[in-house]
Amino acid sequence: MDPDQRDVLAAVGPRLRALRRERGITLADLALTTGVSQSTLSRLESGQRRATLELLLPLARVYDVPLDDLVGAPRTGDPRVHLRPIRRHGMVFVPLSRRPGGTHAFKMIIPAQSPPREPTPQTHEGFEWLYVLNGRLRLLLGDRELTLSPGEAAEFDTSQPHWLGTADGRAVELLILFGPQGTRAHLRASPREPEPREPEPRNPAPRSPG
Numbered sequence: 001m002d003p004d005q006r007d008v009l010a011a012v013g014p015r016l017r018a019l020r021r022e023r024g025i026t027l028a029d030l031a032l033t034t035g036v037s038q039s040t041l042s043r044l045e046s047g048q049r050r051a052t053l054e055l056l057l058p059l060a061r062v063y064d065v066p067l068d069d070l071v072g073a074p075r076t077g078d079p080r081v082h083l084r085p086i087r088r089h090g091m092v093f094v095p096l097s098r099r100p101g102g103t104h105a106f107k108m109i110i111p112a113q114s115p116p117r118e119p120t121p122q123t124h125e126g127f128e129w130l131y132v133l134n135g136r137l138r139l140l141l142g143d144r145e146l147t148l149s150p151g152e153a154a155e156f157d158t159s160q161p162h163w164l165g166t167a168d169g170r171a172v173e174l175l176i177l178f179g180p181q182g183t184r185a186h187l188r189a190s191p192r193e194p195e196p197r198e199p200e201p202r203n204p205a206p207r208s209p210g
Helices: 003-023 027-034 038-046 053-063 067-071
Strands: 086-088 091-095 104-110 127-134 137-141 144-148 153-157 162-166 172-179
Touching (some): 003 038, 003 053, 003 067, 127 137, 144 153
Antiparallel strands (some): 127 153, 127 172, 137 144
C-alpha cells in the first residue's frame, strides 16, 4: 500500500467519528440503523478496523453524503470547493469546510414556517458558535429563550438542551462553527474603544485696555 492510500485510510475513522457527533447520533443508534455492530463501528472510528465498501455504504446512506466524502477522496475537475447541502430536521446545512475532526463550518438555513415549528431541544457532545446573517433566530438554551437579530452571535456547550428555529415564521440564515467538546473560540483581536480626546484649550477672553 502506497503512503497516499495509507493516509487516506487513516483519516476515515476520525472523519466518521466527527460526522456522527455533528449529527448527534450515538454508536448504539447508528448500529441499529445500519445493521453494523456497535463494536465494529467503534473500531472503525478508532482506526482499529479497516474501512471497506460493505461498511461505508450503509454509513453513507444514513449520513446522506457521497461515499467520496467519507473517505476524503480528492475531487477531479473543478478544484473549487463543492458545497453540497445537507437537509436535516427540516433545515438546510451547507458545509463550508471539509477537513476531518476539529472545528467544522456550516451555513445554516431555516426555511420560512407558518406556523413556526414546535421546539424539540436536543443534546450532544461539542461546542457551537453561531452568527445570524439574515432573519430573526429563536434560540432555546436550557431554561433560557433568546431572540437574535442579524449581526448578533451566541456560543454554547451543546451538552445543554438547545434548539434553533425561526422567531417570526420567516426564513433565517446563519453561520455555524461546530467544534469538539471543550473547544472554544479564541478571540485574538477586538474593536478598540476610541480614546477620549483631550479638550482643546479655549482662547482667553480679550482683556479691555486699562
